[in-house]
Amino acid sequence: MERRFKINDIDVKARAGEHLLDVARRYGFEIPSLCHHEALPPIGACRICLVEVAWGGRRELCTSCNFEVIEGMQVTTDTPAVQHHRAMNLELLLARAPGSARLRELAAQYGVRRTRFGPPATSPLPNCILCELCVRACEQLGNHALTMVGRGDKKRIGLAFNSPSEQCTGCASCASVCPTECIPVKDTAAGRTIWGQTHPLVLCKVCGAPVMTERQRAKAIAKKGLPEEYYDFCESCKQSTASKRFASIVW
Ligand code: SF4
Ligand code: SF4
Ligand code: FES
Incomplete structure (x- = not known):
């Protein structure tokens, strides 16, 4: 079924169930994202793709990557509130991933060149923003080798059960989708080393x-x-x- 609505006052059409970010990009609207990949289910982790959505008397900031389109809604992609919250989220992410060139470049576009927040107490995978894109890619391939482990400050990405995995094929798809390029992968004569295993x-x-x-x-x-x-x-x-x-x- 078709849904009709407006983005920045332009009439657009989408299929029921489509996510707003995909539709907006199809129509040429620019919305930044870090944890989105068109081939993977969205989880709204980085909150960089925020837009303002008004429908049925409500007006809210929503993550567009996992927001299903609604008939008659009005979407604005770049209000002062959107800019403010994107900048704040980028500053928070920058504390986690100061070494990411892509993140630094994106943050600079929003006037964020340094962060007031401290780095995570423990960081076994430097520059990881915990967006789980790698986990979703691995799942999509049917390998299910990666998972989020720990809670709170100790949350991190790693092989399931934190031990060598027979599920991991060494395909490096996780590394190739990672928005901060923080997963070390190295090919040598001995093989490909990733997640502590050499394949x-x-x-x-x-x-x-x-x-x-x-x-x-x-x-x-x-x-x-x-x-x-x-x-x-x-x-x-x-x-x-x-x-x-x-x-x-x-x-
Ligand atoms: S290298 Fe291993 S962990 Fe990474 S996507 Fe491939 S199977 Fe999954
Ligand atoms: S390793 Fe990369 S893809 Fe995986 S959660 Fe961290 S930042 Fe995201
Ligand atoms: S791209 Fe939407 S929350 Fe990350």
């Missing part, structure tokens, strides 16, 4: 570039039933003569 890599038989980890390959073979040799080549070499046999197979 042997499958190297492209043509150019020697890492294709994926052996665990990822084993999981992909079990799931898709493709021959093991399919994973012997990186994406670009799959198109080459040496591997053209596999070029037509869609991942």
Whole structure:
């Protein structure tokens, strides 16, 4: 079913159940975000995507990434209240992640260049803003290796049960979605090291570039039933003569 409403006085349409941030971006409105990824369920953690929404006699500041559209509502993306609260939230996040270039740049756009708040008492993963994007990415892949552990000041992201995980394939998807780039990942001759585990890599038989980890390959073979040799080549070499046999197979 269709929903009609206004963003900054412009008429827009959306499907029932769509989230406001996705609709706003589709129409070209700029709303900043840190914990949002279009392929993952939103949880409204960073509160940077705040907008003002008026409907049924109410007017509220809402996180647009997890706000389902409402027929007839009026959305304003950049009021003084929105600016003020975004700046305050950025200042709070900056205390957690002073080393994040993306966060510092975004904060500077709101006039925030330093923070009055102190860093967390314990920080096993420096610059983590606890947005859980990494946890959601890992879940979406069906690996369920990561989780939020601890409470209050001691909250942190880590492998489930805080011990080596057979669920973790070393795919590094968590690191690639992390908005503050705070998850250390390193590829060496020994393999890919992430979350304290080193995963042997499958190297492209043509150019020697890492294709994926052996665990990822084993999981992909079990799931898709493709021959093991399919994973012997990186994406670009799959198109080459040496591997053209596999070029037509869609991942
Ligand atoms: S590297 Fe491990 S923890 Fe990170 S997304 Fe992949 S499976 Fe999950
Ligand atoms: S590690 Fe990155 S993605 Fe995961 S919660 Fe921390 S900031 Fe978010
Ligand atoms: S992007 Fe909406 S709360 Fe983080």
